[in-house]
Amino acid sequence: MKKIAAILCGALIATSAVCSATIPTNAIGIGRVTPGMTTSNLTSIYGQPTYRDGDEWSFRDFEVEIERGKVHEIETRSNALATPAGVRVGQDARVLTRAYGNADRMEVEGNEEEYEFYSHDYSRKIEFKVRNGIITKIICESQE
Numbered sequence: 001m002k003k004i005a006a007i008l009c010g011a012l013i014a015t016s017a018v019c020s021a022t023i024p025t026n027a028i029g030i031g032r033v034t035p036g037m038t039t040s041n042l043t044s045i046y047g048q049p050t051y052r053d054g055d056e057w058s059f060r061d062f063e064v065e066i067e068r069g070k071v072h073e074i075e076t077r078s079n080a081l082a083t084p085a086g087v088r089v090g091q092d093a094r095v096l097t098r099a100y101g102n103a104d105r106m107e108v109e110g111n112e113e114e115y116e117f118y119s120h121d122y123s124r125k126i127e128f129k130v131r132n133g134i135i136t137k138i139i140c141e142s143q144e
Contacts, residue, residue, distance in 0.1 A: 023100055025119040028126045028140050030062055030074045031081035035124050035142035037071045073141040083126065089138060093130040100126075112136075118143075 028035065032045050042064065043049075049057035055066040061078035064071050079090040085099035096103070096115055105116040113130040123144055129137035 022104065022118055022120040022122075023126075025121060025124055027084045027100075028117075028119055028124040029084055030076050030138055030140055033062065033064065033071060033074045033140075035071055035074065035140055036144075039066055039069055039071070042071055067142075071142075073139065075137065075139045077137050083138065083140075087128070087135065087138070089135050091135050093128070093133050093135055096128055096135075 026034070033042060046059050049059050049064075051058040057064050057066060061080040062074055062076040064075075065073040077089055079088045082088045083099070087095055087099050093113070093115070096117075100117045103115040104118045105114075107114045107116075111131060115128045115130065117126050118124070123142065125141050125143055127139040127141075128135050129139075
């Protein structure tokens with residue numbers, strides 16, 4: 001009886017480890033931009049934005065949303081920039097599992113899929129939009 005309980009306990013632990021894809025906080029970003037970085041760090045790396053509308057700034061290959069002087073959200077539809085794990089727009093969605101494990105949340109809306117992965121402390125999120133099996137957009141954001 002104790003052996004069966006131990007086996008069941010081990011199976012539950014193994015299953016729970018597979019179901020949660022939480023990733024390191026520093027694995028969430030696009031190019032050299034990360035949620036929470038200051039606007040001065042951002043502009044020292046990428047220069048001034050090509051377009052600015054209040055707290056929404058556009059750069060050549062990405063857009064950011066600024067809150068309280070820090071990057072809150074980063075978004076790209078360009079394959080010029082990769083995540084720290086090397087994932088880019090235009091790649092097959094199967095790279096997501098290899099790079100991050102199983103998604104913490106997956107949603108299908110019409111012909112678009114949305115894969116979400118959270119940092120281990122849930123302070124950041126990285127999201128991938130997928131259409132016809134190809135990554136079309138990457139979004140990183142601070143949850144704080």
